[in-house]
Amino acid sequence: MTDDPKQLHVFPDCLLMRRVDPAQNMQRFYLMTVQRDLFGGAMLVKEWGRIGSAGQVQVSVKVDRLMRKTIQDEEAKESFC
Template sequence: MDALAAIGDSMNMATQPYQLYIERTDAEKNMARFYAMQISMSLFGETCLTRRWGRIGTSGQMMVHHFGREEEAVRLFLDLTRQKKARGYRPRTIAQRPSS
């Protein structure tokens, strides 16, 4: 039982739920891209920043970054958010959502 308590103590959870989904569309250029990020914890207690990007409607590509400290992951998350917003990515609005 002491071993389980030690494991629980060593597994820090992300203090904030960092998630982002943004899109960039331009009908004239036939551009429909998405970019998504999330900070989470791995099974080994590492902080991970998972990025996904690609054409809207596809599974796209994925990259996972591993960090020893949550602050490092948050720093990269915020830097990438600034870069993408500067390139024209914006949150998807209700009007843009396809109807089912």
């Protein structure tokens, strides 16, 4: 993500797909976004449902190795205090 409007995204952080088929009364959307959490990790947010409705949301938190080690170290310090 960049502030320069002329810069193209090499790795997009959002994907929106729609499927519309009037013959089957089908109007669906699928949205996936990658977002940062408060600790600097990445979250994959998946949304899907009928166009015009709120749909469903699923969040997958991805913790990298360094963050996992930091969390484990902090928990170990707390258990010994």
